[in-house]
Amino acid sequence: MEWTSDAFILATRKHGEADLILEVMTPAHGRHLGLVRSGRSRRHSPILQPGNSVRATWKARLISQLGRFQIEPLTARAGSLMGSATALNGLQHLAALLRLLPERDSHPQLYSALSVLVEHLDRPNVAAPLLVRFELQLLQELGYGLDLSTCAATGLTDDLAYVSPRSGRAVSRDAGKPYHDKLLQLPSFLVDGQRQQGSEISYPEISQGFQLTHFFLERLHRGRSGEDAPAPPFAASRAGLVNVLEGAYRKTQPWDFINLPEDAVS
Template sequence: MRVELQPAYILHSRPFRDTSLILDCLTDDYGRLSLIAKGARSAKSRQRQLCQPFAPLLLSWQGKSSLKTLTSIESRQLPLGLQGEFLFSGLYLNELLTRLVPEQDSCPEIYQSYETALHQLAEKETLEPVLRAFELRMLEDLGYHLDLTSDADGAELQPSVVYQWWPEQGWRIASDTITAQNFSGAHLLALRDAVFQDPEVLRSAKILTRLLFKPLLGDRPLQSRKLFQKTR
């Protein structure tokens, strides 16, 4: 199979043999895949400067195995210059995608959500709403349906009611105490409408997305979270 000029981003790269790289990429039409960039670590390689994260690229490749060979790489825009916490946030998104998106499974919605989030980070928009909105969209696009409209019995969520999340069922009415797994109905409805202005809504969103990602990520911690911890 040969693919030409596919819009893509590099999520992660690692050395391969003496002068090459293995690139974990997210593409518009082909989802996540791994490519060998032969000679990309060589000092004379033109590819060397382009094989970076957060750069909008056009990639071409060929091959029949799961590990394809990169045949060309072109820049389609200037790299998105992320710095500080915005850089750490971009690395967090990359790690989520690398860990959770199946290889060679078309995911155009995730690609578009990722591209939107990167531009928001490059424009230094408020971090928490950008991250929480991306996480919620990603969960939906991965097939993890989170109903923010009704409870497990089909009744509409009520803003004055406290709910608990049951993974195999959905939302069930809980005690009045908001705990780590109990959430205000008003906060859930705000998340449904992507209204993130209230700091308490953002706090609930962070708790909820971590709760939902935990069984998907397993026990291996995200390395990118350690970068945030070192700066706080």
């Protein structure tokens, strides 16, 4: 068995004295692991860093085996990302989220979203809304997608302001007003057509977005592991990321409002 693909490095772990187990995300082969011989050498170590993009060739005698990677560098961004607290926490959280996916399942759209996100990960004001959207897309691909297109009560598309915690569907402001305390807030930057591209997004909206995705990520975890399950594996990385983003907002008051560039909207 053999394939070659562009890949994004999620993590590495030591194997023996000189080798590494490499974990990558690919468009056609999903999250994939493999062995890199002499991966801890001076030659390979700068390349095999989380955040870098590589050209990976995977080989194994049987598809069920771990297999081996041969790696060629494509984009070395790990050095620049290491200088950003948002990027470091974001990389850890993205890897934890992607481990919710079954290994070797194809997720090309999620890979495309990841490719856009990592290019902006060292800019908190751009990374924050993209991270919320990435979590929503991950939920979608895991079968826990939210329907934010129309009001669950009226079928209308105007003035969507809430999400039902039971159905995961949007609710308009008027229809949801009597149940305000029982509904989740829906920030307008997540609603198609409700905000123009490049318009300003306030940090409270970012916070609402993370609260929304947190609720459904927790539900996914409980659905898989049971109501009495311990905290999900992504809980610590997510808490750290949200704290860093909030800290960036508090330290730089001009970040009261943030702009999402048009090339990062999709």
